[in-house]
Amino acid sequence: MKRLLALLLLALCVAPLAVAQEMDVLGLDGETDTYALDSIESVTFDLSGLRADGDLLRLHTQGGLVQLEVADIDSVTFAAGTLLRVHQALGVTSQFALADIDSITFANSADLTVTVDYAGGAVTVVNPLESAGVAVDVTGADVIVSGAAGMPGIVYALSGTTGDGMFKIYSDEDFTLRLDGVSIENLDGPAINVQADVTIGVALLGSSTLTDGVTYADPPNDEDQKAAFFSEGQLIFTGAGSLTVNGQGDDQHGLGSDDYIEVQGGTIIVTSAVKDGVHTNEGYFQHGGSVSVSADADGVDAGDGPVTIDAGTLTVLIADDDRDAVKCDGAITIAGGNTQLTVEGDQSKGLNAGSVLLTGGLLTIQTSGGVVLEASGAGFDPSYCTAIKADDLVELDGADVTVTTVGLAGRGVSCDGDIAIASGVLDISSSGDGGVYVNDVGLADAYHGPCLKADANVILTGGTITLSHSGSGGKGISGDFDLSIGVPGTGPTLNITTTGAPISIGGGDYAEAKAVSVDSTVTIDGGDITISSADDAIKSKRWLEVNGGLINIVNSVEGLESPNLFINGGEIHLTSTDDGLNATYGVDGEFNDGSNLTISGGYIHLYAPAGDAIDSNGNLTLAGGTLIVHGPPAQPEVGIDVNGTFRVDGGFTVVSQINSNMVETPSSQSTQRCVLLKTNTTLSAGTLFHIEDTGGGALVTFRPANRYSCILLSTVDLTAGTSYRVYTGGSCTGSELDGLYSGGTYSGGTLRTTFTSAGMVQTVNF
Structure with a gap:
């Protein structure tokens, strides 16, 4: 083992306003040694040389004090000059930004540890800090700690079992709760109640269980008691143990903080909660560990703050209607780890936030909830069960995402703003049927569940995207504004399949199962696109332009449709049963409706076994490229049908x-x-x-x-x-x-x- 003896007696100083590039090691003899971070492979500890007053490693960060037992530390490493990583037992790793660390010191746990050992209706307390200002009041198995010692880093070690007790604490400084195989059930309140707006490190050892009461007694001074394990301050979980929270309070969460919750290690299991499984006001951060949540309300609700997951495992099951597996008002960022969400309630959501950023890790979402028609105006407004929902932006750039929806009109990804995919994997499989309803202005309309739905733009520049929908009226991509696919020379691998039946709205109107349908412009500059559609393959109500990429439409009723259809490049192979290339404003007839279809480049191969291969209700111009058409085998359909002017100015046809x-x-x-x-x-x-x-x-x-x-x-x-x-x-x-x-x-x-x-x-x- 590599030994760095000076570290046994050190204070490690790191510049708080900039990323550190050097480490200063201050020994108890007053001597300082300086090491360049890029020259350090790792820091390890030799317990044979450990002083009695140095069994705790204390990281003084801008967010508070974090304490780790030296005996549980395998090594300390530095990553990219910006991160300090503490490698602990059983493969648990905690990481900290160097810019957030003020210093690292050592302390003796025995001098700073208050032990609380439960035994049924009794408690044994060992308090070496009584004279320093830490008071412990015990009534039966109810323990109330008042920590006014002005000492950060006190450890409260809880162990034993009680069926009618609790632990409550007031503190003026950051502290650590060590849960060492403790089991606490409180019949009339929280099992653990932290009435301190400070940073609390929760070290998990062994298997611990917390259970609250169904009905809470009134608290003193109108104190908050929102959860079976509640804290006014930040909760930072570390260790290799486990914590099970059984939330029974009829108006409470399972695990709650009025600040934020951070998981560095350990296993946390919230088996039940009448309200949210995990609830915070200022954010949820997971950098490791394993968290499993089942709740009657939301799974993880991070309030105004963000949700960040870059390591570990998060599993959430939500069964009730109108609930969210993971939600916040800010941004949900998944950069690593394994997140698995199961959503069973009608109009419920998997991820729900202002924005959703998926840059790494595995994300699996299964939904079985259906649409709910909410009264609005002269009719109703559909509220959908959706795997991923955002107000402003959904961005995929590196994550591996799998979504399965089976409920009535269940949606895959839906955003009130843009959906942007640059890299990663997205696989959405939907099977829920759509239906007919009366909309808010009193007209017959259809609800349905697209795999991707954006109220603004859809931008696909990379990644592997597979969208499959078998429900009636179900679409692959639906957008209210523009769709852009690829950039010159490259783009996504996009596979879309729809097999559902059309929805009859009435009056000859239908909501068909189109692969792509957007209200404004479709621009294809690159990518490898394969489509099998029960109706239109790609439809734009305004403008459709192909400049590059490979497009293989193996089945469609109409292949490419738009009032303005321009093919300037790329390679297209298209099979259709009605019109292969269709320029139209949507009004049937033999008159010139002003639409335009122009081919000036690219390679186009059309196979039309029943309908017109090319149908322009306006003008058709062939100015370049290669056009190969296998027209229909029987009249009155033809290879090319034009209502306006048909010009040939170049290319091969x-x-x-x-x-x-x-x-x-x-x-x-x-x-x-x-x-x-x-x-x-x-x-x-x-x-x-x-x-x-x-x-x-x-x-x-x-x-x-x-x-x-x-x-x-x-x-x-x-x-x-x-x-x-x-x-x-x-x-x-x-x-x-x-x-x-x-x-x-x-x-x-x-x-x-x-x-x-x-x-x-x-x-x-x-």
Whole structure:
């Protein structure tokens, strides 16, 4: 073992206003040694050389005094020049910011320890500090301590068992409660009641149990007694022992502080509470240990303060309606550890805060509660059971999050502001059905539970996101403003599946199970997106723009839909049963509704086994990129349907479809040559279509996936005045991608006709 003997007699001084880079060790002989933090691997203690007055390590921090037994310390290390970590027995680690530490000293626990040993209705107290101002009053098994010694760091060591007792303390300085296998039940009040607004270290040794009474007696001077274990001051839990809290008070919490609660180590089990399992006014911080909570009200309520979890395990079960597993008015930050929440009540929440920041660790939330219709205006307002709910922001940047919702219209992540995902893993599986109700203005409406719902924007720049919804009307992503996916060159891996039935609202209106539905703009700059939807794959009510990324829509009714649809880049593979690409303002008819669909780049492969592959209720412009369309096998549906102007100004386009009077011909205003080839003979699916010039140079070799009798072709290689031969059937030795061949040799086909390219738009019968 590495020994640093000077530490046995030291005062460690650290600059409180800046992060320390050096450690000054002051020995009892008055000599000071200085060590650079980056040169220290660890600090260990040799008990054989330990003085009798130095068995406690005392950390004097800005938040108060923390005391640890030297015998339980394996080593002390420094991390990144900013943290001091104390490694204790059984793998327990406590960490402190160096900037918060004023000094570290040693003390003799025997000189500062008041022992309280319960034995049924009696108590044995050993108080070496009576003459220093610590008074202990004992009535039966009720113990009241008045600590006015002006001495920080006193240890009150509780042990033994009582079925009708309590421990209450008043103190003018920080102190430590050592719970060493103590069991206290108080029939008419809290088991432990700390009436001191100071920092209390709670050292857990062995297995301790605290139980309060169902009905509390009135306290003196209107004192607070809000919990089975209550404190006016901060509670900081350390150690390797366990504490079980049985909350029975009919208007009380299980574990409560009017300041904050911090868990560094130990196991805390709140088996029951009529109100909150853990309740604080100023925050909840978990840096280690294990906390398990079951309560009738909220699991962990941190009041105005934040919730921070960066290590340890937190498990919460909430069964009642309109409750929260973990809540606060500030920010919930999960940066590590393992958090598991089970929410069973209607309109209850898993995480509920001003903002939720998920930067590390594991988070698992299961909800089974349903929606509640609350009276509002001329009807109702739905209040949903939601796994993660925030007022301003939900941000995922590194955590691994799994959410399962099964209740009526249960929601995964819902935010009144933005949802932003930059990295990490998010897996949401929802199965709750939606339904119909009368909204607050008296109109029929639908409630449903999206996996992601933002009242503002959804920003997805990274991570792995899997969203699955099988409930009626259930959506993958729903947003009231903009959705952006990826950045140029990179983005998330996004998988969305919806399989639910539509909800009939009445009057021909439905709430469908769309994969993505936003009210404003969708912009896709990158990422790997896979969608299987029971209805629309991606719908925007204003603007949809694809600039990059890989989009694979394996099933949809309508693939991409928006009144303004622009594809400038990326790669799209899309299967749809109605319209693959659909530009519309949502009004059916054959008139030009002013919508626009423009393709200027990228690679688009469309498969339409039943509906129109491309349908623009306004204008369509093909200006670049590669467009491969396997159109429908029967009329009146076509490969391309345009109500307004259809222009071809660039790119490569090949479309197979059935010859009918519904087939669209590009406008003569087009600036790139097009040829529409039609026959009255329907060719079987998979029959090759081949065009070559008279020298045998291939212009196109294409294998339509559906039966066809019409081909639309536009390519920059279609040259004015050049003669071409048209073949069907045969075979090709080239490479095939999405039905389009490149390279190789075509042979064995039937010559159907020849033509010479003339004019920008030409029709050829064969």
